[in-house]
Amino acid sequence: MADLHLPTTLTPLFAGLPRRLDVDAATVDDAISQLDAKWPGVRDRLCEPGPAIRRHIHVYVDRERAQLDTPLDAKSRIDVISAISGG
Amino acid sequence: MSKTMVAVGTRKGCFLLESDADRRSWSMRGPYCEAWPVYHAVFDQSDGTIYAAAASEWHGSAIWRSADFGETWTHSSEGLAYEDGGKKLSKVSTLSVAHGRVLVGVEAPGIFASGDRGETWSLVTNLEGQPGSELWDDPANQPPGHLGISGITSDPGDANRFWAIVQGVGLFETTDGGTSWTPRNRGLRADWPRPHEEVGFCVHKMVRSSTDGNRMYQQNHVGMHRSDDCGQSWTEITDGLPSEFGFAAAAHPHDRDSFFVIPLDPGHGRTMPEGKAAVWRTRDAGSTWQRSERGLPQHDAHLGVLRQGMAADAYDVPGYYFGTSTGQVFASADDGESWQEIASYLPAISSVDVAIVD
Numbered sequence: 001m002a003d004l005h006l007p008t009t010l011t012p013l014f015a016g017l018p019r020r021l022d023v024d025a026a027t028v029d030d031a032i033s034q035l036d037a038k039w040p041g042v043r044d045r046l047c048e049p050g051p052a053i054r055r056h057i058h059v060y061v062d063r064e065r066a067q068l069d070t071p072l073d074a075k076s077r078i079d080v081i082s083a084i085s086g087g
Numbered sequence: 088m089s090k091t092m093v094a095v096g097t098r099k100g101c102f103l104l105e106s107d108a109d110r111r112s113w114s115m116r117g118p119y120c121e122a123w124p125v126y127h128a129v130f131d132q133s134d135g136t137i138y139a140a141a142a143s144e145w146h147g148s149a150i151w152r153s154a155d156f157g158e159t160w161t162h163s164s165e166g167l168a169y170e171d172g173g174k175k176l177s178k179v180s181t182l183s184v185a186h187g188r189v190l191v192g193v194e195a196p197g198i199f200a201s202g203d204r205g206e207t208w209s210l211v212t213n214l215e216g217q218p219g220s221e222l223w224d225d226p227a228n229q230p231p232g233h234l235g236i237s238g239i240t241s242d243p244g245d246a247n248r249f250w251a252i253v254q255g256v257g258l259f260e261t262t263d264g265g266t267s268w269t270p271r272n273r274g275l276r277a278d279w280p281r282p283h284e285e286v287g288f289c290v291h292k293m294v295r296s297s298t299d300g301n302r303m304y305q306q307n308h309v310g311m312h313r314s315d316d317c318g319q320s321w322t323e324i325t326d327g328l329p330s331e332f333g334f335a336a337a338a339h340p341h342d343r344d345s346f347f348v349i350p351l352d353p354g355h356g357r358t359m360p361e362g363k364a365a366v367w368r369t370r371d372a373g374s375t376w377q378r379s380e381r382g383l384p385q386h387d388a389h390l391g392v393l394r395q396g397m398a399a400d401a402y403d404v405p406g407y408y409f410g411t412s413t414g415q416v417f418a419s420a421d422d423g424e425s426w427q428e429i430a431s432y433l434p435a436i437s438s439v440d441v442a443i444v445d
Contacts, residue, residue, distance in 0.1 A: 013146070013162065044164045049175075051171075054147060056145045056230065
């Protein structure tokens with residue numbers, strides 16, 4: 001199971017969404033779909049039409065910048081970061 | 088006893104102010120909407136539900152909703168997007184709630200609607216085909232800031248009729264639910280060249296009398312204007328005001344000839360002239376204007392008020408409310424005779440709306 005870490009700006013938007021959870025997903029996109037199935041609307045908060053990851057949301061898989069099609073394995077660590085933006 | 092509630096949209100969330108019918112003592116709650124920038128927060132006047140148009144730099148645009156006066160909130164943007172490869176929806180700017188429907192105006196220019204209390208959205212129109220609309224989304228033609236829908240006015244008697252302001256372009260009316268549109272800018276002033284006769288006007292704010300639907304007032308980039316024929320023609324009524332420029336405006340709820348506006352210095356400052364805060368009102372449809380400043384700061388007060396930053400309640404003796412770019416909310420409970428600061432130190436205020444709830 002991949003180890004998914006979510007930003008503090010996201011979790012208050014969805015009741016019960018934890019900061020950290022395990023996902024069994026083949027890609028970043030698949031992981032987001034799984035989140036969206038359980039917490040409807042999560043995809044809209046992380047992705048924009050295209051689809052693509054939102055401009056100020058950065059996703060890293062095992063410390064490397066990732067995109068929606070970046071593959072995951074059972075030992076992957078996924079970090080979703082709210083990038084510095086505004087004041 | 089009735090409660091008076093004021094929804095304040097700010098750069099850091101939505102706040103709620105609450106008072107009784109006397110409107111003298113106020114309490115405040117918030118911030119709500121997870122402190123997202125809120126561009127317009129409004130009440131559904133039929134039941135007190137609050138809708139807030141907000142856009143997070145991180146998480147995009149969404150419409151927030153509270154059906155219990157701010158105790159709990161939900162949000163959604165399902166369907167609130169242009170088709171892939173088309174225009175980009177960068178901001179939700181303005182709301183209008185009527186007939187069980189929520190309309191939201193967005194940037195790039197378009198109007199989306201929700202018939203299920205903000206859970207899902209669908210595109211109503213992007214005013215395609217209007218003169219010059221092919222250039223609206225060209226970044227080279229964008230004015231400072233962004234070009235979008237900056238105001239929507241619903242008709243309380245006809246769900247298919249509403250008005251929309253396209254920033255820097257003008258006012259438009261639809262009578263068929265947004266399928267077709269007619270520019271409503273005849274008689275407006277524009278101090279710049281315009282390639283199309285019917286558009287190219289900088290309409291900042293339009294308000295409509297609730298006692299006479301033919302009576303409209305408009306704060307334009309250049310001048311105050313009045314219409315006596317429901318927007319089909321406009322007459323300038325700037326004479327007597329300290330500035331032709333401003334954003335915020337409010338119509339008296341029971342008198343079609345009474346109207347309030349907050350003139351600002353034009354140019355980059357866009358604050359109240361000479362650092363002296365004042366609201367200006369007319370009781371004769373713009374023939375004469377009176378300065379109302381009692382209770383407002385009269386020195387070193389460089390206050391700005393944005394286009395959605397003023398509202399009127401509907402009590403027999405009406406109250407008026409405005410929020411500033413420096414985080415104060417001022418209210419009058421005596422039809423604009425005097426003012427009281429009812430909130431201070433808020434983030435920069437984008438919008439103010441008021442509702443009377445039981």
